[in-house]
Amino acid sequence: MSDLVRKQVYITKSQENLLKKKAAELGVTEAELVREALDSQIYKIGYPKRSAGKWQEEVQFIKDRMTKKQNSSNQREWKRDDLYDR
Incomplete structure (x- = not known):
């Protein structure tokens, strides 16, 4: 507690x-x-x-997105609507 x-x-x-x-x-x-x-x-x-767990999920999501951006071509692989499904 x-x-x-x-x-x-x-x-x-x-x-x-x-x-x-x-x-x-x-x-x-x-x-x-x-x-x-x-x-x-x-x-x-x-x-x-506030949920620390939820914040950590968001931090991880941002890091994952940044990693994908660095490792891929300049073409984005997602659509705006994909973000609403989270």
């Missing part, structure tokens, strides 16, 4: 009861459920969670 930072928040009694019930239903900790809710809300307001 990534580095965690301790935060103290105040919730209502009804939120506490719902949190306990849902965490038990899902078999996760209350803290994990709160983290997932925060991630979901942050994504909704426009700050998507």
Whole structure:
């Protein structure tokens, strides 16, 4: 798990009861459920969670394209629409 930072928040009694019930239903900790809710809300307001794996895929794609360009003739071997299929 990534580095965690301790935060103290105040919730209502009804939120506490719902949190306990849902965490038990899902078999996760209350803290994990709160983290997932925060991630979901942050994504909704426009700050998507970044995936390092996806970025590495893009880096590899760019490197592959550059290698193909260097090793081939000046003719391109792909069509613009091919990029949309990725």
